[in-house]
Amino acid sequence: MTKPLQIPPAAYDALLDNLPFQVWQMTYDCSYGRVNKAHAAFLGKPRDEIEKQPVEMIWPQPEASVMITRIRSVFESRQRETHEQWLVDAEGNRKVMCIDMAPVTDDAGVVQFLACSAVDLTEQWEAERDLELCRENADAEATKNIAQTVDLVWSAVSSLVHLAETLDENASMHLKRLSESCRVVATVLSFNSVYSQSLDYDFIHMLQQACLLHDIGKAGVPDSILLKPGKLTREEFDEVKKHTTNAAETLLQTIPNLTRSAMFQMAVDIALSHHERWDGKGYPVGLKGDEIPLSAQIVAICDVYDALRSVRPYKPALTHEVSMTEIRRECGTQFNPALCDAFFHCEEEIRHIYDDVQTK
Template identity: 35%
Template sequence: MKHVLIAGDDTSIHSAAMQAFQGRYHVTSLPVDMELTLDLIQDQIDMVLYTVTDVSSDCSKVYQVIEEQSRRKRIPFIFLVRESSSELEHEALRRGVGDIIPMHTTTELLIHRVNACLELYSLRNDRSYVEKYLDAVSISFAELVECRDMMTGGHLKNTTHYFKLLLEEALQGDYYKEVIQMEDRNDLLRSAALHDIGKIGITDDILRKATSLNDNEYEYMKQHTTLGKLAFEKIIRETGGARWLYLAKDIAYCHHERWDGSGYPNGLKGNEIPIYARIMAIADVYDAITSRRSYKDAYSHQEAKAIILEGKGSLFDPDLVDIFEAAQERFEEVLSKKQDSDTIEGDFLCHIQHYTESFDPTISMM
């Protein structure tokens, strides 16, 4: 039996909810004068039903609890309100509330919506076989790109880490909470890891060139964004398209677009560029600058920071650059850990390259 915690500021709604849930759920009622805290939401709690008298109710502490518990196993918060308003609904949904149900709702409809919310969150928290399968496929394709493009060893792992860091920081502010969908966050890392999937279609003489590309080679290399888009479009056509595939397509296609329109493949400007591609643009450039290549040494964090700040409002979303600057110590910490492991990873990549170059295909046919 599901365990529901009822909290909030309206005694009569408490009583009505307790009566409606009788025999259907195990219910714990929190006294009205007792503040809801993260400590009260133990692992055995499956849902919090929070009663709200009106829009003037101070829900800021509840929102803080929602944000804190979302970092571990997420459980649904449902607001049961005496009187609703567009203002309350907009703010509550933006801050992660699972549903808002008017008190005058019939018992049957209340139970139906509570059950639907519980089922939805259960599915989101449960890494089903399908989810594990999708993650395995995503990782395999990302590693396939990594094996082909050994000149940039570790790039996909690094950029995914920087992408996650910048995304987390962006979600701390108010503006991007309006733009970034809460339900997208779990899909984004799977999508971000595949931003260079189109490089599979680039020939080895360009992909593994040990010196800088000339103009013609650079124009050819640019095609990896379009190739990535086409790959995801084909998968979407064949499967009907999960949300994460659309996210992955946008990131793969647009992560080289620039804020002032100077990027490729379409010269998109400003907010025309999908938000997740704008985040990836900074993560991608930061890793490229701070990584050693056969034709250049690795730049320091301070040098990379200066280059990204210089690109504020021209190459990069200015608001995201401000977020990057505020979080730059976290970037430096990740970079430091990466540099400590570079020698080991370099030796590993060289071993794989030697193996693939010396592989005799006739052996597998015997």
């Protein structure tokens, strides 16, 4: 039998150092193992100051918390993960990095460490952004005309929503809190996260309006199900789940001429996808990770918090502290870890929004 090739440690380190991208190892306790020259240069530290050090000693917040969440998730799932993240290098330059984390197991299948790598996608991202800007400029005049029509129609739609909600004060207060919470969380997420470039003023402004229509599909669900005080049967829950697709279909059929509007598309995305989960176990499609539109992810976490704090036919209202504990429990499963970090960062403001716009 041919013996496996044994590579001396010095030769192995030399091989890693000659790679044109960053490579490092990560242990179960979220500490660094071996680090190649490219990764040490990105961090601006000698290797002996990085290796065997915990992540939180090397990276600032919130990057350290996001990395720890992802490291633990890969160890527990034993599944390889690839994601994009904005990071700041030793010279203060913001870079968008494609980070890959692969579990390395022993013969018994136990994960020994994570083999991690990072490729700089900044130039590619900038080229794609410039191309998109050219396309946008080419359509600027047409977009301006459409936008004027959209604003008029959307104003009418929002007015109708608010008029209908005056018949149900609880629902009206819920929408006000949801709109404000989405604004706060999106604003925090816009600072130093992989989503920073997407979360400009226009996105946040549209989000505050588009989220108002997230549950319009429930108009087609019988009150006997929506107001049921006990646990729903499987058939009843299947009916409730239809409110996502019903909402999207209603929007598309009601105002089909606005399908090119960014705000209209956001409203459809939110209505359809705000019950999807980060781990892919949501509905109606089972989208996973960033397959879920960012707008729907933001609405989802804010909507869940508000539901936890509110009285429902099937449960009492929970305190802020208990509600935050529930959300922390779902970080990385139901919710995007980066989004959770932003939500926790502004939790006092979220608490004040609920308390100030309290249901009477």
